[in-house]
Each structure stands twice: as structure tokens, then as C-alpha cells.
């Protein structure tokens with residue numbers, strides 16, 4: 001082994017100020033020479049820190065002092081702190097390996113977001129009592145009432161009474177039936193719309209009732225809103241938006257602590273627009289519920305079709321466009337086709353029974 005000289009900074013382990021020193025290695029003998037130091041050590045008594053990329057390395061001296069220097073192959077001749085550092089160091093210097101690792105982490109995080117989070121949100125939502133949700137829904141309606149987003153309905157009491165009666169009929173036997181409230185409201189902002197608030201409150205606008213040709217048309221939309229409530233879509237949506245709360249409460253099994261994360265009207269208002277998956281789920285729920293009450297899903301298809309046709313022309317009503325049923329429950333050719341399909345099946349089953 002030949003002599004090696006490294007000119008670096010020496011810390012004596014007592015005074016936190018470095019001083020220039022030279023470490024000389026000759027076989028088993030190490031000398032440390034500097035303006036403030038002159039020492040000799042047995043090479044076996046020192047320990048060299050692991051190689052971490054291109055970071056500075058440390059030589060621990062037996063007297064508690066430390067010698068810092070840039071990485072140098074000569075340091076490999078001295079005893080190492082971690083015998084296995086070779087592989088880690090090799091890994092750390094290979095950017096493609098780091099790149100693949102990073103891509104893997106991104107893929108895992110993405111799949112947690114896409115696949116795990118919705119399932120976690122569904123389970124956590126099931127543990128939140130309906131009463132907790134109810135306060136959120138009532139606050140939202142109160143806020144909309146006091147800010148005149150919603151105003152008194154002008155629909156005659158007979159029609160309201162008839163719809164309330166049929167709505168109550170449809171709730172019979174549903175797990176959350178006692179929590180439902182149906183509110184009639186007029187709105188300059190919401191257009192033809194129906195909104196399922198957390199906790200069982202459904203608000204339906206005058207414009208939507210006026211768009212309907214029959215009570216069954218309105219009930220078809222209400223059945224869809226019931227689907228959103230029974231499937232806890234509002235809370236699941238909010239939970240998915242506050243992923244950390246979901247993970248935390250799933251881990252601690254403490255649904256009550258979610259209150260803090262879930263409360264907040266702005267979040268709630270933005271959550272009125274549901275995902276395509278939730279819309280499809282609510283549609284399927286509605287078709288099944290309507291079948292039980294012998295209402296053809298054709299009514300739903302007709303209402304959707306009318307809403308598409310009634311969509312405000314560009315610039316005519318930007319608010320209506322932003323807030324209407326179209327935006328909060330985006331219709332699509334897909335959904336209309338599925339409604340027609342369900343209607344065909346419904347009519348076939350009616351034909352068989354008669």
C-alpha cells in the first residue's frame with residue numbers, strides 16, 4: 001500500500017471549527033498533520049463513512065475527531081463503517097435506476113389515488129353517521145337560501161303535495177328513508193336542476209318541474225337524486241378530495257375526526273358536480289327504484305333529452321350553464337342510451353307480466 005495524502009478539513013470533536021489538515025496513509029499507519037494537529041493512528045482504528053453519491057465522506061478518528069474530505073478511491077483501503085455500502089453507492093450513482101424507482105413511486109401513488117382511494121372513501125363514508133352528513137347538507141341549503149341562490153317556489157301546492165306523496169312512496173323500505181327531505185325552490189341561478197345534499201336533503205327547482213310533462217318525469221330525476229344519497233356520493237366525493245383525512249381515519253378507525261376535514265361549504269359546493277362513475281351508479285340505482293314503482297326509465301331518458309335541447313345558447317346564461325343540472329349531473333349520449341336500454345327492458349318485463 002503506498003502512501004496517500006488527502007488535504008482536507010479536520011474537526012477535533014470538541015471545537016466546532018474546522019482546520020486544514022493532511023491525512024497521510026502508509027500501510028497500517030495514519031498520520032494527521034496540520035497547523036493545530038499532529039497525530040498518529042493505527043489504520044484499523046478509523047472508520048470511513050459510506051459513499052453516498054458524490055457527497056463528502058467522513059473519517060472517524062479514534063480520539064473522537066473527524067476528518068472530512070471529498071470522495072477518493074484511496075478511502076476504500078481503510079475500514080468502512082458499513083460493509084455493504086458498495087451496492088447502495090452503486091445504486092445511488094446510477095440515474096436510470098433512480099429514474100425507474102421514481103416512475104414506480106409515481107405509478108404506485110397514482111394507482112392508490114385511482115383505485116384505493118375511492119374504495120377507502122366508500123368504506124369511511126359508510127362509517128360516518130347520517131346525522132353528521134345532515135348538518136353539512138342543512139348548512140349548505142341555509143347558505144343558499146340566505147344568499148338568495150334559492151328562493152320560494154312558485155309551484156302550486158297541489159303539484160307539490162302530489163310530488164311529495166309519490167316521493168315518500170318511493171322512499172319506503174330504503175335504509176335511510178327517515179332522513180330524506182324534499183324542498184321546492186325557485187332559482188335564477190340553478191336553472192332546471194335537482195341537488196342531492198349530504199344527509200338526505202333534495203332540492204328541486206321550479207324550472208325542472210316546468211320542464212317535465214308528467215309527475216313521472218320529475219320522479220325519474222328524484223330517483224336519480226335518491227341514488228346519490230343512498231350511495232353517499234357527496235361525502236365520498238369530499239373524502240376523495242381530502243385524501244389525507246381518508247387515509248388517517250382508515251388507519252385510526254376514527255370516523256368522528258373526519259368532521260374537521262369534511263366541514264366546509266366551499267368544498268361542499270364544488271362537490272355538487274359528481275364524477276361520471278357516480279352519475280352512472282345513481283342512474284342504475286334510479287332505474288331499479290323506478291322499476292319497483294312501475295315508472296319506465298323512458299321518463300329519465302326524455303328528461304335528459306329535453307335538458308340537452310334546453311341548454312342555454314352560448315352567452316345567454318352563463319350562470320345557468322355553470323350551475324344547471326347539465327353541469328352538476330352532466331348528461332351524455334351514453335347515459336341517454338343506457339336509459340333507453342333500461343326502458344326497453346322495463347317494457348319487456350311489463351309485457352311478460354301482463
Ligand SMILES: [Zn+2]
Pocket residue numbers: 224228274279282328329
Ligand atoms: Zn347526478
